[in-house]
Amino acid sequence: MSQTVLESLNQALHRMMQADERVHLIGEDLLDPYGGAFKVSRGLSTAFEDRVWTTPISEAGFVGVAIGMAMGGLLPVVEIMFGDFVLLAADQLINHGAKYSWMYNEKVDVPLVVRLPMGGRRGYGPTHSQTLEKHFLGAPGLAIVATNPFVDSGRLLETATLYDRRPVLFVENKKMYARRQRLIDQGRCESMAARVSAGPYPTVSLSFGGFEMADVTLVAYGGMAELAVEAAERLLIEDERYCEVILPTSIQPLEMDAIAQSVARSGHLVVAEESPGAGGFGAEVISALPAAAWAALRAQPQRVSALNVPIANSPALEAATLPDVDDLLNAMRRVAPASSSRSATG
Amino acid sequence: MVAAERKEQPEQNEERIDPGARFAQMEGALSEKLYAQMRLIRRFEEQLLERFDRGLLVGTTHAYIGQEADAVGVINHLRAGDVVFSNHRCHGHYLVWGDKPEALAAELMGRSGGLVGGRGGSQHICDGGFYTNGIQGGIVPGALGLSLAKKVRGEDAVAVVFIGDGTLGQGVLYECLNMASLWGAPLLIVLEDNAWAQSTPSYREVAGSMLERARAFGLEAGEIESTDAEDIYDHFGGIIEDVRQSVRPRLEVIHTYRLCHHSRSDDQRPAEEVEARRADDPLPKQRQRVSGQRARAIEEAVEARLLKAFEAAEAQAQPSIEQLDDPLLRGMPGPHT
Numbered sequence A: 001m002s003q004t005v006l007e008s009l010n011q012a013l014h015r016m017m018q019a020d021e022r023v024h025l026i027g028e029d030l031l032d033p034y035g036g037a038f039k040v041s042r043g044l045s046t047a048f049e050d051r052v053w054t055t056p057i058s059e060a061g062f063v064g065v066a067i068g069m070a071m072g073g074l075l076p077v078v079e080i081m082f083g084d085f086v087l088l089a090a091d092q093l094i095n096h097g098a099k100y101s102w103m104y105n106e107k108v109d110v111p112l113v114v115r116l117p118m119g120g121r122r123g124y125g126p127t128h129s130q131t132l133e134k135h136f137l138g139a140p141g142l143a144i145v146a147t148n149p150f151v152d153s154g155r156l157l158e159t160a161t162l163y164d165r166r167p168v169l170f171v172e173n174k175k176m177y178a179r180r181q182r183l184i185d186q187g188r189c190e191s192m193a194a195r196v197s198a199g200p201y202p203t204v205s206l207s208f209g210g211f212e213m214a215d216v217t218l219v220a221y222g223g224m225a226e227l228a229v230e231a232a233e234r235l236l237i238e239d240e241r242y243c244e245v246i247l248p249t250s251i252q253p254l255e256m257d258a259i260a261q262s263v264a265r266s267g268h269l270v271v272a273e274e275s276p277g278a279g280g281f282g283a284e285v286i287s288a289l290p291a292a293a294w295a296a297l298r299a300q301p302q303r304v305s306a307l308n309v310p311i312a313n314s315p316a317l318e319a320a321t322l323p324d325v326d327d328l329l330n331a332m333r334r335v336a337p338a339s340s341s342r343s344a345t346g
Numbered sequence B: 001m002v003a004a005e006r007k008e009q010p011e012q013n014e015e016r017i018d019p020g021a022r023f024a025q026m027e028g029a030l031s032e033k034l035y036a037q038m039r040l041i042r043r044f045e046e047q048l049l050e051r052f053d054r055g056l057l058v059g060t061t062h063a064y065i066g067q068e069a070d071a072v073g074v075i076n077h078l079r080a081g082d083v084v085f086s087n088h089r090c091h092g093h094y095l096v097w098g099d100k101p102e103a104l105a106a107e108l109m110g111r112s113g114g115l116v117g118g119r120g121g122s123q124h125i126c127d128g129g130f131y132t133n134g135i136q137g138g139i140v141p142g143a144l145g146l147s148l149a150k151k152v153r154g155e156d157a158v159a160v161v162f163i164g165d166g167t168l169g170q171g172v173l174y175e176c177l178n179m180a181s182l183w184g185a186p187l188l189i190v191l192e193d194n195a196w197a198q199s200t201p202s203y204r205e206v207a208g209s210m211l212e213r214a215r216a217f218g219l220e221a222g223e224i225e226s227t228d229a230e231d232i233y234d235h236f237g238g239i240i241e242d243v244r245q246s247v248r249p250r251l252e253v254i255h256t257y258r259l260c261h262h263s264r265s266d267d268q269r270p271a272e273e274v275e276a277r278r279a280d281d282p283l284p285k286q287r288q289r290v291s292g293q294r295a296r297a298i299e300e301a302v303e304a305r306l307l308k309a310f311e312a313a314e315a316q317a318q319p320s321i322e323q324l325d326d327p328l329l330r331g332m333p334g335p336h337t
Helices: A005-019 A059-071 A083-103 A153-163 A222-239 A257-266 A281-288 A291-296 A315-321 A325-335 B019-025 B030-053 B068-075 B091-097 B101-108 B139-152 B165-169 B171-183 B210-215 B229-246 B271-280 B282-287 B292-315
Strands: A023-027 A052-054 A075-079 A113-118 A143-146 A168-173 A192-196 A203-207 A216-219 A243-248 A250-252 A269-276 A302-306 B083-086 B130-132 B159-164 B187-193 B220-225 B250-255
Touching (some): A005 A153, A023 A059, A059 A075, A059 B139, A059 B171, A083 A113, A083 A168, A083 B139, A113 A153, A143 A153, A168 A222, A203 A222, A203 A257, A216 A222, A216 A325, A222 A243, A222 A325, A243 A257, A257 A269, A257 A291, A269 A325, B030 B068, B030 B091, B030 B101, B030 B229, B030 B292, B068 B091, B068 B229, B068 B282, B083 B091, B083 B139, B091 B101, B101 B292, B139 B171, B139 B187, B159 B165, B165 B187, B171 B210, B187 B210, B210 B220, B210 B250, B220 B229, B229 B250, B229 B282
Parallel strands (some): A023 A052, A023 A075, A143 A168, A216 A269, A269 A302, B083 B159, B187 B250, B220 B250
Antiparallel strands (some): A143 A250, A192 A203
């Protein structure tokens, strides 16, 4: 059995702290036996007592402390208990950490990672279920990386921590922690053809029918990744049509190559995100499409996102608010009705 | 937390600056050295304001006129490896720390040879362990983090952060007082209480006691009410050494007065109040301790240096668009997955 996303992240933290004494972990309630709200930090304070800083409830303060530590030669990894709370540290991230390297003419680096457990579907209600990284999109100097089960989450975290000299928001999805990683091996992921882009933060492309068959391109990230794959599978089973799923992990800067190439093949684009869509990831993907991909589009791109309301505690209301597999399927059918698809006409 | 063995690696991409060693090597008696530094700060600021009036600079600037004794009293005690985090009113602090009026002038005039290549301007400069940012309160966590990094790496260093009376309104400051105390940070918070937060007098913005705010979190706290450079210099010598040895945070308040406006053309303070405080101007106070002949020699040297500095800055090119390179888009080193 493969590792869960949680196990992958936890083991990566153990490996990194073992290998490099500059790595420090900072956040609320991190000490064993509790080990952090979602247990990603379990065991670390026992193994590395001096390098796990359990903090008061002071997000602005300890994110700023980690910025200073990064400037001072350490490699801090901050855990925000619920990603929602990162807004308390927005000033530190946008007006301080993200700016220092550039505004000091690159005399300093801020090699900081801020881990953000985001997302809903667990009944935590309006202030503990959001997917908020879109509010940091477009802040110069800040990288945003979102993991998913189709990449090695621990390895991604290692790259961000040990090799990236920028401040990185590392987006995890709460629902995803317990999921098993579904890694790509020799161009395959289970019954799908798979491609992985080069680069430190890969984009994964998945296809049930082979990449030359694509009727529609579905771009998703983070917590929407597995829903997108499920929607692609249903599109094949129910409609006998092919969806290519593109899963970038570098959300800022946006990794557009695989998306553009897929759209050029399929002519149809659906973008999906768990947050409300306005001003978000999907809008960025659509507006960042290069001219060649626009020319290939045969219909207006479709955006799937949450309703623009807070996330309710009630399971029924939460489910109605957040985008699900049916929403993805419906959007694909809207953007690429059977009559317009290449497989149907060709 | 115990100090881990320091890992050898380049800490940052630049040299370290040692203000204490430079001060020790300066010629002359203590009184003369302090006067020379204060005179440099004062005349730098006056020339800057004059250039603003002539339209040679953009944006704004926050002059330090009246507070020069604080900078020379504190920063001359620091040494290589120590760090300073300063704020919007940073020119005086920087001139004592880095002693490069040429590079500071170029930065303020937006030139490519400025301290940060014209990217930062008045409020955002950096040089050899000296950092500034113009966001009130927001610099304190960074300074705390730097002090803790130094401690973790086994360095015998102190971080000094300069805040003002206006900063006392910011919540993140109190988060940091708490963590600094809990974690035993070698952090000195120097609060320059100049009686006014922009156009708001202290009595309208600070409730209760400045010192008790820090003491509530377990920090040592003290204060000095003076614009006498030698008093302040003597006061801080022991305090900085104590922070270094005890590895404990401390808050120190200097009650002073800002003789100039907050930034530019925004002075609504009662004229009689400002006039009365001119008697406390630290510069003539320090000049009295220096012989007339030495004072004149210092003044001539300062004028000549500043003339050259501003002329050199004005002669420099503006940064080119090629320098607007975004490291975020440039990619990063490291393994490819």
